[in-house]
Amino acid sequence: MNTLTFFKYQGTGNDFVMVDDRAQQFDETNHQLVRFLCDRRRGIGADGLILLRNHAQYDFEMVYFNADGYLGSMCGNGGRCTVAFAKQLGVIDTQTHFLAADGPHEARVEADGIVHLRMQDVLGQQEIEEHSVFLNTGSPHLVQFQPASTLAELNVFAEGRAIRYNEQFREKGTNVNFVEAPATPDLPWQVRTYERGVEDETLSCGTGVTAVALAASKRGATSPVHLRTPGGDLRVTFEAQPDDSFTNVYLIGPATRVFEGTISV
Numbered sequence: 001m002n003t004l005t006f007f008k009y010q011g012t013g014n015d016f017v018m019v020d021d022r023a024q025q026f027d028e029t030n031h032q033l034v035r036f037l038c039d040r041r042r043g044i045g046a047d048g049l050i051l052l053r054n055h056a057q058y059d060f061e062m063v064y065f066n067a068d069g070y071l072g073s074m075c076g077n078g079g080r081c082t083v084a085f086a087k088q089l090g091v092i093d094t095q096t097h098f099l100a101a102d103g104p105h106e107a108r109v110e111a112d113g114i115v116h117l118r119m120q121d122v123l124g125q126q127e128i129e130e131h132s133v134f135l136n137t138g139s140p141h142l143v144q145f146q147p148a149s150t151l152a153e154l155n156v157f158a159e160g161r162a163i164r165y166n167e168q169f170r171e172k173g174t175n176v177n178f179v180e181a182p183a184t185p186d187l188p189w190q191v192r193t194y195e196r197g198v199e200d201e202t203l204s205c206g207t208g209v210t211a212v213a214l215a216a217s218k219r220g221a222t223s224p225v226h227l228r229t230p231g232g233d234l235r236v237t238f239e240a241q242p243d244d245s246f247t248n249v250y251l252i253g254p255a256t257r258v259f260e261g262t263i264s265v
């Protein structure tokens with residue numbers, strides 16, 4: 001048996017097992033190990049696992065796995081947590097340029113600990129039905145706008161799973177974000193997310209709230225968009241371009257170290 005040292009981080013309740021893998025010792029093909037480490041009863045427990053690795057051209061590389069044990073796409077909350085982790089390790093100071101599954105990202109850590117993570121430009125969105133759009137913010141997201149005062153009671157697991165496994169999305173999957181617009185412009189957009197690869201509702205999803213903010217810009221939202229998830233509040237800023245793309249997209253929010261430990265693997 002070997003001993004693995006890990007750190008647990010969370011960003012608005014989306015939680016991750018973080019591993020300093022600069023020595024590149026972690027076997028990323030060991031899906032059963034990742035599932036065990038993310039298991040909330042038999043392992044550490046998390047929505048995903050993130051390896052921080054050295055990279056010749058970037059400050060570091062972030063390798064993200066969903067709780068199902070398989071490599072995932074971009075993780076926005078995980079990206080913010082990885083930036084905070086890199087700072088904790090002394091790999092960076094307060095600015096960084098790192099590599100993730102969807103390409104390079106810039107980020108900075110403000111004095112209050114809030115992480116500003118630049119997301120990839122987003123090339124438009126696809127109308128699926130009258131109240132739902134699909135867009136990719138580094139991960140695939142369906143954004144479904146709900147009637148007022150219905151989000152709190154929605155069965156996100158059942159409704160989200162049905163969409164994630166329907167004819168259109170079954171093969172590659174999608175994350176599903178249910179959204180309620182604010183009653184007045186000073187209030188936040190409320191979001192609950194069923195997350196692919198976790199296959200359950202998570203307390204928040206960073207690429208998800210980014211998708212919601214951009215989709216909401218077609219429904220009156222303006223940058224900066226304030227979003228409220230069951231795990232906490234996030235902000236998204238962006239520039240909308242005439243060709244319906246979005247540039248200078250930032251996901252802004254906290255990233256908290258919860259504990260560290262060792263586990264026999």
Ligand SMILES: N[C@@H](CCC[C@H](N)C(=O)O)C(=O)O
Nearest residue numbers: 075076077139197205206207
């Ligand atoms: N929670 C993450 C999303 C991680 C990827 C997602 N599970 C997927 O497989 O698409 C985030 O904060 O963006």
